[in-house]
Amino acid sequence: MTLDWPTLLPLIFAGLMGLAILIYVILDGFDLGIGILFAAAEDAEQDTMIAAIGPFWDANETWLVLAVGLLLVAFPLAHGTILTALYIPVFLLLVGLILRGVAFDFRAKVPAGHKHRWNRIFFLGSIIASLAQGYMLGIYVLGLDVGLGGMAFGALVALCLAAAYAAMGAAWVIYKTEGELQKKAVLWLRRALVLTALGMVAVSLATPLASPRIFDKWFVWPAMLYLSPLPVLSAVLFAWLWRQTFHLPKADDRHALTPFLTLAAIFTLGFAGLAWSFYPFVVPDRLTIWQAASAPESLAIILAGTVVVLPIIIFYSFYAYRVFGGKATDLTYD
Amino acid sequence: MDPLILSRIQFGANISFHILFPAITIALGWMLLFFKLRYNATGDTAWMRAYFTWVKVFALSFAMGVVSGVTMSFQFGTNWPGYMETVGNIAGPLLAYEILTAFFLEAAFLGIMLFGFRRVSNRIHTLATVLVAGGTTLSAFWIIALNSWMQTPVGFEMRDGVAHATDWWAIVFNPSMPYRLVHMLLASSLTVSFLIAGLSALRYLYGDRSESMWKALRTGVFTAAILIPIQIFAGDQHGLNTLEHQPQKIAAMEANWNTGPNVPLVLFALPDEAARENKFELTIPDGASLILRHSASGVVPGLNDYAGNHPPVFPVFWAFRIMVGTGVLMLVVSWSAAFFLKRRHSLPRPLALVMVPMALSGWLATLAGWYTTEIGRQPWLVTGVLRTVDAVGPVAGSQVALSLAVYLILYALLLIAYLGVLVYLALKAAKDGDTSPLPGVLDAPLSQPAAK
Numbered sequence A: 001m002t003l004d005w006p007t008l009l010p011l012i013f014a015g016l017m018g019l020a021i022l023i024y025v026i027l028d029g030f031d032l033g034i035g036i037l038f039a040a041a042e043d044a045e046q047d048t049m050i051a052a053i054g055p056f057w058d059a060n061e062t063w064l065v066l067a068v069g070l071l072l073v074a075f076p077l078a079h080g081t082i083l084t085a086l087y088i089p090v091f092l093l094l095v096g097l098i099l100r101g102v103a104f105d106f107r108a109k110v111p112a113g114h115k116h117r118w119n120r121i122f123f124l125g126s127i128i129a130s131l132a133q134g135y136m137l138g139i140y141v142l143g144l145d146v147g148l149g150g151m152a153f154g155a156l157v158a159l160c161l162a163a164a165y166a167a168m169g170a171a172w173v174i175y176k177t178e179g180e181l182q183k184k185a186v187l188w189l190r191r192a193l194v195l196t197a198l199g200m201v202a203v204s205l206a207t208p209l210a211s212p213r214i215f216d217k218w219f220v221w222p223a224m225l226y227l228s229p230l231p232v233l234s235a236v237l238f239a240w241l242w243r244q245t246f247h248l249p250k251a252d253d254r255h256a257l258t259p260f261l262t263l264a265a266i267f268t269l270g271f272a273g274l275a276w277s278f279y280p281f282v283v284p285d286r287l288t289i290w291q292a293a294s295a296p297e298s299l300a301i302i303l304a305g306t307v308v309v310l311p312i313i314i315f316y317s318f319y320a321y322r323v324f325g326g327k328a329t330d331l332t333y334d
Numbered sequence B: 001m002d003p004l005i006l007s008r009i010q011f012g013a014n015i016s017f018h019i020l021f022p023a024i025t026i027a028l029g030w031m032l033l034f035f036k037l038r039y040n041a042t043g044d045t046a047w048m049r050a051y052f053t054w055v056k057v058f059a060l061s062f063a064m065g066v067v068s069g070v071t072m073s074f075q076f077g078t079n080w081p082g083y084m085e086t087v088g089n090i091a092g093p094l095l096a097y098e099i100l101t102a103f104f105l106e107a108a109f110l111g112i113m114l115f116g117f118r119r120v121s122n123r124i125h126t127l128a129t130v131l132v133a134g135g136t137t138l139s140a141f142w143i144i145a146l147n148s149w150m151q152t153p154v155g156f157e158m159r160d161g162v163a164h165a166t167d168w169w170a171i172v173f174n175p176s177m178p179y180r181l182v183h184m185l186l187a188s189s190l191t192v193s194f195l196i197a198g199l200s201a202l203r204y205l206y207g208d209r210s211e212s213m214w215k216a217l218r219t220g221v222f223t224a225a226i227l228i229p230i231q232i233f234a235g236d237q238h239g240l241n242t243l244e245h246q247p248q249k250i251a252a253m254e255a256n257w258n259t260g261p262n263v264p265l266v267l268f269a270l271p272d273e274a275a276r277e278n279k280f281e282l283t284i285p286d287g288a289s290l291i292l293r294h295s296a297s298g299v300v301p302g303l304n305d306y307a308g309n310h311p312p313v314f315p316v317f318w319a320f321r322i323m324v325g326t327g328v329l330m331l332v333v334s335w336s337a338a339f340f341l342k343r344r345h346s347l348p349r350p351l352a353l354v355m356v357p358m359a360l361s362g363w364l365a366t367l368a369g370w371y372t373t374e375i376g377r378q379p380w381l382v383t384g385v386l387r388t389v390d391a392v393g394p395v396a397g398s399q400v401a402l403s404l405a406v407y408l409i410l411y412a413l414l415l416i417a418y419l420g421v422l423v424y425l426a427l428k429a430a431k432d433g434d435t436s437p438l439p440g441v442l443d444a445p446l447s448q449p450a451a452k
Helices: A005-040 A043-053 A057-074 A076-085 A087-109 A112-141 A148-176 A179-210 A212-218 A223-227 A229-244 A258-278 A296-323 B003-042 B045-079 B081-115 B122-151 B168-172 B177-205 B211-245 B247-253 B287-293 B313-344 B349-358 B361-375 B397-435
Strands: A281-283 B156-159 B162-165 B265-272 B277-284 B380-382
Touching (some): A005 A043, A005 A148, A005 A179, A005 A258, A005 A296, A043 A179, A057 A296, A057 B045, A057 B081, A076 A087, A076 A281, A076 B045, A076 B081, A087 A112, A087 B045, A087 B397, A112 A148, A148 A179, A179 A212, A179 A258, A212 A223, A212 A258, A223 A229, A229 A258, A296 B162, B003 B045, B003 B211, B003 B397, B045 B211, B045 B397, B081 B122, B081 B162, B081 B380, B122 B168, B122 B177, B177 B211, B177 B313, B177 B349, B177 B397, B211 B247, B211 B287, B211 B313, B247 B313, B265 B287, B313 B349
Antiparallel strands (some): B265 B277
């Protein structure tokens, strides 16, 4: 592999796209998760939970637009192949995102009697979007196989991703609230963790079994040795977080953010494993990132903008999170 | 069923639903900034009440715009893979810049603008408002650049059936881009002006005589009255630009079947594409020649020069007439209202009654205008480069039919809910009048206590 621009640019964009997806999964994960947890929360708690994500969700969802946008602009061939193969789940994902996005705003503005309706729609949209994302991940892992086995596996991953998002949501509630709701969230986190762990094991086992090429990437010496930290570290973090759920919340609210950060770390490890499995393919076993990439001169002009803007986005995202830091209070337009 | 026509209807429905909300947010951001700056300058809390009423509309419209916009970015891939495969090298960077420079600016600062009034200083809050308004406008800039390039593509070369950029400056500032951008920004401003004026008129009809109602009403009416003649001029210039670069579209807009001098202006007709003639025609002699060539003997292009290569005549002809007709109505209503507000300091009840449905006139004109220009681009997706029929994806017709049906139902319900909330918010504001509490504003007019 020679290191010239036509080789490097698709690689850089694959990295950027991966980063955008990872940030999206972590950030929108917690607000989708809170939508899922709506099913288990009381009326007053729902208001607090909304207040905990209110200022953030618009920006969180924008990372999905960036991720899909990068797929669209940097790998147009893959964008078409993947999205036409996943037509119905993508459609369901979009319906879910539309429902929850508008329910979020409507529930705060309609007459009080209609609020319950929009709360239910918010839950429904969140769960549909999460399940659709999980299903798409499952189908993608199996190389866009939409046979019966693929669908079953997709359904399993869908449930587990929804659980993982619920865990993220619970962790965010632990960070942003106090009192009874916080205690409740610890219980939610513990339950969701079990399903999340099951899901990660299922995906990890199914991926190499489904693709001999991926099997060969993981189970050869010495790659096995270099890669072993990924599963081992994930398992350790899971076990540790599981133990933590029996001690939270702590006095002075210490470690309130820890569960969220731990889950983010686990997501990152899992994501790294997936990325290693698929590299260099963007459509599993069909299109490599170089085959699917746009012309180098077009990628170069996008990159020029990206290296300027992305750091600014990350910087002011931190700023926004700082402005709305601390425990969630009533969300008002003033 | 035919996936091509279903995909086209689906994309058309989607983009029609989507454009309703950017049409509001692009200009409403600046309108909110205006309310805010007036408040900063005068300390008059009525401006802040107007701000808080309309910032809710902004939040709701923004959310509707985001979710329908996400849908669009997916539909390029799910239904039109041929589009990015052919012109991805050009459309890609333009879309990427839209996402990078604009969308993020809006989305991240929106939180501070909407919910941060008590958490940051007034200066930062004003800055966030500026950034959100600037972000929405930048968004529009990039999208209009791409759309205009699809209408009048330049600055590229074809290699192996794929477009490659040769001159980015020419691509962004392509021949129709400045006209379309100005036309759209003005359209958005007029949409918002009429929306504000119409909902304020509704409050007026319900007996609200509060200062915040008057301020919003005057802002809406005067902005509309000033902008509508400018818009008519800008639209005329855009038309002349189209005549130069897309004559077949003008021929369809005017339902002119044969190239020649002394072409009449068709006021009413039912164009019949099979017979290639107009039925029930009502015309002004030499009108089209005078408008388009400024001379009665000016030669106007006809559809006979573009056989098999021109858009469907009926929808383009009528969409254009609906847009122009709405524009004329907007002129009459806004100037009458401005006259009464300026000279008589009152609003006659019948005029207020007319202004309420006119709240949606901007939407109607914007949609009709986009239908004119987008259907007017057919049969091409990118003029002269890619036909719409060649871009459609391999998805089965039944799947597209299913998604289309659900989208249509969903959009109809959401639109009803959205309009319901607008009316509810207006009536609530009418009931509260100048008595609604403004925490953090009344006590200290120019600053807010920052919450811990």
